[in-house]
Amino acid sequence: MKTIRIGNAGGYWGDDPDALKYQVTAGNLDFITIDYLAEITMSIMNKQMRKNPEAGFARDFLNHLEPVFETVMEKGIRIITNAGGVNPAGLARALAKLAADKGLHPKIAVVDGDNILDDIDRFADEGIDFSNMENAAPYSEIQGRVLSANLYFGARPVVKALKAGADIVITGRVTDTGITLATMMASFDWAEDDYDKLATGIVAGHILECGAQSTGGNFTDWRKVPSFDVVGYPIAEVSEDGAVVITKHESLGGMVSLDTVREQLLYEMGQPKNYITPDVIADFSSIQLEAAGNNRVRVFGIKGATPTDLLKVSIAYEDGYKSEGAIIISGPDAREKAEKFAEIFWSRVGTDFEDYLTEYVGLNACHRHLAPLPETNEVLLRFAVRDHDRAKFERFRRKLPALILSGPPAVAVTGGAPQVRNVVSYWPALVQQDISTWEVTVFDGDDVMFHETGSWPETGGMPVSDDLKGEGGSAPAFSNETRRLPLKTIALGRSGDKGDMSNIGIIARSELAYKFIGTLLTADRVKEIFSSLVKGTVERYPIINLLSWNFLLNEALGGGGTLSLRIDAQGKTLAHALLAQEFDIPVDVLNSVEK
DSSP states (O other), rough: OOOOEEEEEOTTTSOOHHHHHHHHSOOOOOOEEEEOOTHHHHHHHHHHHOOOOOOOOOOHHHHGGGGHHHHHHHHHHEEEEOOOTTTTHHHHHHHHHHHOOOOOOOOOEEEEBBOOOOHHHHHHHHHHHOOOTOOOOOOOGTTTTTEEEOOOOHHHHHHHHTTTTTSEEEEBBBBBHHHHHHHHHHHHHHOOOHHHHHHHHHHHHHHTTGGGGTTTTOOOGGGEEEEETTTTOOOOEEEEEEEEEEEOTSSSSSSSOOOHHHHHHHHTTOSOOOEEEEEEEEEHHHHHHEEEEEEEEEEOEEEOOOOOOOSEEEEEEEEEEEEEEEEEEESSSSSHHHHHHHHHHHHHHHOSSSSEEEEEEEETTTTTSSSSSOOOEEEEEEEEESOGGGGGHHHHHHHHHHHGGGGOOOOOOOOSSSOEEEEEEEEEEEEEGGOOEEEEEEEEEEEEEEEEEOOOOOOOOOOOOTOOOOOSSSOOOSSSOOEEEGGGEEEEEEEEEEEEEEEEEEEEHHHHHHHHHHHHHHHHHHHHHHHTTSSSSSEEEGGGGGGGEEEEEOOOOOTTTGGGOOOTTTTTTHHHHHSSEEEEHHHHHHHOOOO
C-alpha cells in the first residue's frame, strides 16, 4: 500500500531558519509544508506591498530554501507553503529567479484568489454580511479602516496544483491544515466527500502545523526531551487507507510521544466535535492514539462530517495606537521600589487612556494574582497604554525615562522614550463561499503549463450538536487521604489563543486523574481561579478519548493579538499558571500516575 512522508518545516513567520535544511538533509520525505501566516501577518504584508509592488510575501522562505534548493530538487521533495501572503505571484517570480541563478528548473504553482481587500467594501455595499463572527458587531464599524481581508481557502486548489505536476506550491491564505491535507488528496485520489479520510488529514495537519510543538517544543515535561540542540520537526507517515504515524528524523533531537502529540492536539482547540475547516468538520473527540515504537505515535479512528458552505474571512483593520516601555528596578527591596515607581509614574502621567497597564516582569507579569510574590533581586517594571488619540502619548513617552533619576535608587537604564505604534486589530467574519473564485497557475520556466479557476462545491453541512459540553461521565469515590500538590503532578497542559479567547487544554496523566480533574475543575472553578484575567464566560469540554479537558476562557486576553497590552497577549503561559496551582489530591489518584 502506498505511503507518503510529509514533513513540516515551520509553524509561523519567524520560526527556526534551519528547520527546512534539517528536514531535507536528515532523511527522506515526499512533501514538506511550511506555514508562515497569522491573522495580523497579512496586514503587515499589505503595507509592504503598498510601498513596493514586488513585496507582500515572506521573503524568508527564499533564505530558508536557498542552501538546500539543489538537494530538494535532487530528492524530488515537493514543497507547499503559504509564504505567498498577499502576493503569491511576486514570491513565485522571486523563486523562479533564485532557481534560474542556480540552474534549476522547478515547476512552480501559484494559488491565488483569497485576497478580497480591493472588493470587500463593494461586497458589503451589495449586501454581503461581514459582521464580526465573535461579537456580531456590524462591518460598518471598521469600514474605511481595513488593511487586509483574506478568505481562508481549503485544500482543493492546492490539490489541483499538485496533480498538475507542481514541485513547489506558493499560496496565499490557505489554512494551515489544508496545505497538509492536499498532499494526501493528491497522492491518493481521496474523494472530496470521503469525510473520515479528510478529517484524518486535517488532524495530521493540525499536529504538524506548529512545527516543533509536537516534537518536544513547549512541552510540559520538557526535562524528558533528550536534546533541544537541533529539534527534529514533525513528520506524518500517511497510507492510502488513512493510517497515520507521527514521527521525526531519528538523528535529530526532540521527542515524539503520546503526550507531545496530545498537547499539540489540544493547542488552540475550540469545541472538540467541531474543528471546522473549508474541507471537512473534524471530530477531535474521535481521535485515538497509540505508541507505535520509539518516537512514533499512531493516530486513527477519526470521524469527519460534511463541511459548511461558509468561508472564514480574516480582516485586519487600523485601531488606534499603543506604546510600552520599561525600567529595571534592582534590589534590595526591588518589589517595594517597583510598586512605588508605578505609583509615581501614573500620578505624573495620568490614566485617561482607553487602556493602561502596569506589569512587574519577574514577579507576576504572566500569571498575575496566581503567581507567588516572593522577594526578588530585580524587576522589569513595564508600562503600556492604548488610545485612538495619538496626542495623549507624548506625555507618556517623555515621563517614562524621567523616572530614572526622580524616584527610589538603583534603577538601570533600558533606553530612551518609547515608540508609539499603530494597533492593528483582528476581525473574523463568515461569508458564503460563492463570493470567491480560486485560481491555480503552474509555471514551467516562463511557460504556463496549467491554469484553472474554480469555486467550491455546495455541501450544506452544519456544525454538529454540542453534546460534549457537560460533565464527562460519573466520577468514582476517591480516597479521603490527600496530599496538597500542584496540578502538574497529575496533568499536563497547553494553552493558545483565538482573538480574545484563550483555550487551556488540561491533559490527565491517568484515567483516574482524568475523572478527578473532572470533579475538581468545573467551568465556574476555572473562572474563579482566573478571576483577574477573564471578563467573559468559561466553557468546559471533556475529551475522554484524549483523557483531556478543554477550557475556553472568553474575553481573557485584554482584547487579544496586537490590541492587548499584556506581555503574554496570546495566553501561551496560562496553562502553566493553572498547572502550578496546588490542590488536595487523593492518594489513589497520585498512585495511578506513572512516576
